[in-house]
Amino acid sequence: MVFGRSDRRGSFVEPVALKLLVAGGFGVGKTTLVGAVSEIRPLRTEETLSEAGRPVDDIDGVEAKTTTTVAMDFGRITLREDLVLYLFGTPGQDRFWFLWDELAQGALGAVVLADTRRLEDCFAAVDYFERRGIPFTVAVNCFEGADRHPTDTVRDALDLDPHVPVVLCDARDRESAKEVLITVVENAAKVAAEHSRVATT
Ligand SMILES: Nc1nc2c(ncn2[C@@H]2O[C@H](COP(=O)(O)OP(=O)(O)OP(=O)(O)O)[C@@H](O)[C@H]2O)c(=O)[nH]1
Numbered sequence: 001m002v003f004g005r006s007d008r009r010g011s012f013v014e015p016v017a018l019k020l021l022v023a024g025g026f027g028v029g030k031t032t033l034v035g036a037v038s039e040i041r042p043l044r045t046e047e048t049l050s051e052a053g054r055p056v057d058d059i060d061g062v063e064a065k066t067t068t069t070v071a072m073d074f075g076r077i078t079l080r081e082d083l084v085l086y087l088f089g090t091p092g093q094d095r096f097w098f099l100w101d102e103l104a105q106g107a108l109g110a111v112v113l114a115d116t117r118r119l120e121d122c123f124a125a126v127d128y129f130e131r132r133g134i135p136f137t138v139a140v141n142c143f144e145g146a147d148r149h150p151t152d153t154v155r156d157a158l159d160l161d162p163h164v165p166v167v168l169c170d171a172r173d174r175e176s177a178k179e180v181l182i183t184v185v186e187n188a189a190k191v192a193a194e195h196s197r198v199a200t201t
């Protein structure tokens, strides 16, 4: 066990709280994922996509979308009695990039959601976490109608380091989304352990 405080008598254990980001391109399912796993009513900041926004909002491939996140999503999930995750979903559109640094403060890890029909939309998020050294996991949200690509194809297309996990998910499904978050936490723990090993040798 990497996280959490144990109590030999098995009584109440104060949980460790970790902050994770849920990022990725526009309309890739970030708000959906946070909503699917959150055990509290998720905080959402959705606004209607308007005609006025058309010149700046790139809705190619997500024409059915009527709203977009303008600040953040927030949710919480208890993975184990001693481990609670606070989830912060980022806004997907480029005009909200200025919020990312604020949201990323203190984040232990991140999910980069990807849609194989618009893979290039998550380049910016991958780049952001690589530059800041925040361990991330790529989760391919398997939309109906999208070709199923093996995870290695996605890894190659995104030019990811071999240690970056790539998983498939359905952002609408609680168990599937939970699996993604477990991968993010395990990977972040692995990266942290590797860093401390390097620091002490
Ligand atoms: N078929 C299918 N639809 C999905 C899935 N995930 C999300 N959707 C739909 O796709 C649309 C986009 O979902 P959102 O969760 O709002 O996407 P987002 O990434 O938060 O979008 P922005 O905040 O605007 O960037 C919504 O209409 C969802 O119902 C999925 O796994 N499969």
Ligand SMILES: [Mg+2]
Pocket (backbone or CB within 6 Å): 030, 031, 032, 068, 069, 073, 089, 090, 091, 092
């Ligand atoms: Mg959203």
